Amino acid sequence: MDYDVIIVGAGPAGIFAALTLAKQGVKRVLVLEKGRDIVERDRRRPPDVLCGWGGAGAFSDGKLTFSPEIGGNLGDYVEPSRLEGLLKEADETWVSHGAPGNIYGDISPKVEEMADRARLADLQLIPMRVRHIGTENCVAVLKGLKESLAGTVEIRTGCEVKELVAPENTIYGVKLSNDQMITCQYVIAAPGRSGAPWMKVQAEALGLRTEASPVDIGVRVELPAVVLKEITDVVYESKLVYYSKTFDDKVRTFCMNPFGEVVLEKNEDMVTVNGHSYAGRKTENTNFAILVSSAFTEPFDDPIAYGRYIARLANLLGKGVIIQRLGDLLAGRRSTPQRIAKGLTRPTLKEATPGDLSFVFPYRHLMGITEMLQALEKLAPGVYSRHTLLYGVEVKFYSNRIAVSKELETSIKNLFAIGDGAGITRGLLQASASGIWAARAIARRIKGEEPTP
Numbered sequence: 001m002d003y004d005v006i007i008v009g010a011g012p013a014g015i016f017a018a019l020t021l022a023k024q025g026v027k028r029v030l031v032l033e034k035g036r037d038i039v040e041r042d043r044r045r046p047p048d049v050l051c052g053w054g055g056a057g058a059f060s061d062g063k064l065t066f067s068p069e070i071g072g073n074l075g076d077y078v079e080p081s082r083l084e085g086l087l088k089e090a091d092e093t094w095v096s097h098g099a100p101g102n103i104y105g106d107i108s109p110k111v112e113e114m115a116d117r118a119r120l121a122d123l124q125l126i127p128m129r130v131r132h133i134g135t136e137n138c139v140a141v142l143k144g145l146k147e148s149l150a151g152t153v154e155i156r157t158g159c160e161v162k163e164l165v166a167p168e169n170t171i172y173g174v175k176l177s178n179d180q181m182i183t184c185q186y187v188i189a190a191p192g193r194s195g196a197p198w199m200k201v202q203a204e205a206l207g208l209r210t211e212a213s214p215v216d217i218g219v220r221v222e223l224p225a226v227v228l229k230e231i232t233d234v235v236y237e238s239k240l241v242y243y244s245k246t247f248d249d250k251v252r253t254f255c256m257n258p259f260g261e262v263v264l265e266k267n268e269d270m271v272t273v274n275g276h277s278y279a280g281r282k283t284e285n286t287n288f289a290i291l292v293s294s295a296f297t298e299p300f301d302d303p304i305a306y307g308r309y310i311a312r313l314a315n316l317l318g319k320g321v322i323i324q325r326l327g328d329l330l331a332g333r334r335s336t337p338q339r340i341a342k343g344l345t346r347p348t349l350k351e352a353t354p355g356d357l358s359f360v361f362p363y364r365h366l367m368g369i370t371e372m373l374q375a376l377e378k379l380a381p382g383v384y385s386r387h388t389l390l391y392g393v394e395v396k397f398y399s400n401r402i403a404v405s406k407e408l409e410t411s412i413k414n415l416f417a418i419g420d421g422a423g424i425t426r427g428l429l430q431a432s433a434s435g436i437w438a439a440r441a442i443a444r445r446i447k448g449e450e451p452t453p
């Protein structure tokens, strides 16, 4: 065998797997990453946004979320007390490589009082602790993580894996896009969301069982930071869940950025919206997403295609992302540059087209979004203002979930699938923890120790 372990993908899942294998003394480890090295990545170039050393999180806001309930389904494989330990360990590694030390959202009487007030507004507040690395610090931390692997793990960037090779239900190696074959005893597949279509093809070819995940579609909401300050000062990122009255759909807030800015997310064939905040630089606004979750079964079971369709409809009508004042949406009219200029909330994203989101969203989604804004108004007066800005579309795709064991091994012997690409996680900290967990199982096997107790 050329290597003991090959890791496909150098996002947090792959990086933390490599760090763990190195720490456990596993010598012959190769990381293959199709994107560029972190120092060569340019966030304005579409493939670089999600691909390269550091993965999808490289230019992100870098919020490390400590709740086992947020950021993935790792809790389905790892028992709660162990998962908490894993998240803590992953966090310590982020911190030892330069992540800032401050944590928001510690449980306090103020947080409990806020959860009670949320309940009265028909909302569930999920308390969680968050470390905010900040967009400007992420790249430096990822560079540090790479440097700490120098000399122990071989890393090849710009190197795409075409195929996982597993004759007789046991992994044998990988084939690169130039058809070079590299053999190994174990493979950890950590291709992230951008590699999910590739993972799907591999799963089909290898006969791995998969399950479709729901798609979350909605808007990015922007309003003066003062409206949510009381909440964001206490919990920084408030995860609020609401079940819509009309459809009983799960609607939730996501990725809250106090004093942050709204940004475009350019993918290959569509433009969507997102938000982030700097640790040091502040705007006058706070933004967050409101997302409505939809699952499909029969005869249509392709939630990703549905989400893309809606996002592309906004791009068709708005030549990109659409912005609308809530007041205009409720009055049944489009926003225009003049109406946006009259508004009291000044948009931080300049490249959005004033338009009408009611042409984009199905009734079901519009109801979910407006009902949730009404509920939020009870918790934070000012949210349901006519000046509140809505940007569309924000969409969150999740990879098909690959069936894996408690150790994250697939039904192919010695092939492990981790992180967002396997549909197991959805966030930086859980992705990192999944890497630690799978790498430990492999290290134990290489050393001839008992499997995970």
Ligand SMILES: Cc1cc2nc3c(=O)[nH]c(=O)nc-3n(C[C@H](O)[C@H](O)[C@H](O)COP(=O)(O)OP(=O)(O)OC[C@H]3O[C@@H](n4cnc5c(N)ncnc54)[C@H](O)[C@@H]3O)c2cc1C
Binding pocket: 008, 009, 010, 011, 012, 013, 014, 032, 033, 034, 035, 050, 051, 052, 053, 054, 055, 056, 057, 058, 059, 060, 061, 062, 063, 064, 065, 071, 159, 160, 161, 162, 190, 191, 192, 193, 194, 195, 198, 265, 274, 418, 419, 420, 421, 425, 426, 427, 428, 429, 431
């Ligand atoms: C804009 C943005 C902001 C975000 N903000 C946050 C946040 O604040 N907090 C949070 O917790 N999460 C955030 N996330 C989510 C977070 O980035 C992901 O959950 C996390 O990066 C997943 O890690 P991963 O290693 O599983 O996959 P990824 O980070 O996606 O890494 C996978 C890597 O595999 C590579 N790859 C794919 N296929 C192949 C192949 N065939 N051969 C070789 N390499 C391959 C890809 O190029 C990629 O670099 C954000 C995501 C985005 C897009």
